Amino acid sequence: MIVKLDRYLLQSCLGLFGGLTMLALALLLLERLIRIIDIVSGSNDTVVAASLMVANLVPHYLDLALPGAFLIAMIITIDRLSRSGEIVALMAAGVSLYRIVTPYLGLAIILAVVSLFISGFLQPLSRYNYRQVVYDLQNESVVTAFQERKFVQLKDRIVWTDHVDGSKRNLGQTFILETEPDGARHFLTGQTGELNEMGDGTIIISLNNGAGGTVGGADESGSNHTVSYGQLSWPMPTPDGDFRKRGQDERELVLPELVAASKGASDAAIDPVVANASFHDRVSRAAILPILPLIGVILGLNLGRTPRSGGIAIGILLLLSVQKILEYGLALAERGAVPAWAGFWPVVLVLAVAALFMFRRLAHGHILFGPGRVRRRWKSLPAKRVSDTTQI
Numbered sequence: 001m002i003v004k005l006d007r008y009l010l011q012s013c014l015g016l017f018g019g020l021t022m023l024a025l026a027l028l029l030l031e032r033l034i035r036i037i038d039i040v041s042g043s044n045d046t047v048v049a050a051s052l053m054v055a056n057l058v059p060h061y062l063d064l065a066l067p068g069a070f071l072i073a074m075i076i077t078i079d080r081l082s083r084s085g086e087i088v089a090l091m092a093a094g095v096s097l098y099r100i101v102t103p104y105l106g107l108a109i110i111l112a113v114v115s116l117f118i119s120g121f122l123q124p125l126s127r128y129n130y131r132q133v134v135y136d137l138q139n140e141s142v143v144t145a146f147q148e149r150k151f152v153q154l155k156d157r158i159v160w161t162d163h164v165d166g167s168k169r170n171l172g173q174t175f176i177l178e179t180e181p182d183g184a185r186h187f188l189t190g191q192t193g194e195l196n197e198m199g200d201g202t203i204i205i206s207l208n209n210g211a212g213g214t215v216g217g218a219d220e221s222g223s224n225h226t227v228s229y230g231q232l233s234w235p236m237p238t239p240d241g242d243f244r245k246r247g248q249d250e251r252e253l254v255l256p257e258l259v260a261a262s263k264g265a266s267d268a269a270i271d272p273v274v275a276n277a278s279f280h281d282r283v284s285r286a287a288i289l290p291i292l293p294l295i296g297v298i299l300g301l302n303l304g305r306t307p308r309s310g311g312i313a314i315g316i317l318l319l320l321s322v323q324k325i326l327e328y329g330l331a332l333a334e335r336g337a338v339p340a341w342a343g344f345w346p347v348v349l350v351l352a353v354a355a356l357f358m359f360r361r362l363a364h365g366h367i368l369f370g371p372g373r374v375r376r377r378w379k380s381l382p383a384k385r386v387s388d389t390t391q392i
Helices: 002-040 046-083 086-092 097-138 255-262 272-300 311-335 345-363 375-379 383-389
Strands: 152-154 157-161 174-179 185-190 192-197 203-215 225-235
Touching: 002 046, 002 097, 046 086, 046 097, 046 272, 046 311, 086 097, 097 255, 097 272, 097 345, 174 203, 185 225, 255 272, 272 311, 272 345, 311 345
Parallel strands: none
Antiparallel strands: 152 157, 157 174, 174 185, 185 203, 192 203, 203 225
């Protein structure tokens, strides 16, 4: 009976949890689709490039989707079991609320381990791979930088053209802005343009019937210079080679590397304070997951005569509030304003204590935020209903 009960309770939640996770993941990925389309539009293999970018984004968004999907699935599941009278019948048969929530706690612990693995190992590697794909696409060829009616950053230059033909060699009206280290800006315009590749791989842009000039610079006393021309050739920047090594950003470090960096024993040029804050941030977010089943029962349980509503909205607001508080704690910890642990673990502890207190109150028959008790309802169920429930 115990194994059947656990299986029944988990089955009532797992399908909903899986569906909500996929829905949340799809909605979060939609936010990046426009940027992905812009990046891959000039690639020679658009489908492969876009697939690689989406695949490397999945761990990041999956880690964001898990807590919300799990909490909403818990609230809906408990609400359904309450409205059908199954939870009340189980309690009347001697199955406590502690026992009912046990399989969900086991599932939450497994999800916490999965979340820690995603944020601690998969996400840093996929973040670096995503940036590498973007770098390769942006430096694949200077030719791909020219896209119709779009400003494109190409190293220290910004390029724009109103037309690109099928060969991507002939351009319409074109504008190029180059910024020097001293702040000087060189601009070129042309009614038409052409891209020509030299024997050494250098790309030369030829602009026709345009103008150019220099604005600003370190010597502000100098006058600005402009010039008109019939035709002008200008070399475009070439790719720098392979992408940098992983580890210049703390978000690209896996958990063991973060621990080493926080102790100053890593080759990565990461501030130990920042590395320590990032480590506590990832672990504390995973530690919140085992608390969610208690919150789900609190917000989804309906034992009174009038069913309550609004549990899902309250749950979402609660998760968003915790998320913002943790983000603020991360900012304080990275600046060294508070110890790394103080930016996260007090929030987790307060949430756990509050959830456990309210859950215990429900489990012992009290109505939350009131003096009443609901134990009488559990004992007044017909015997036939109780015996039917024990066969689950």
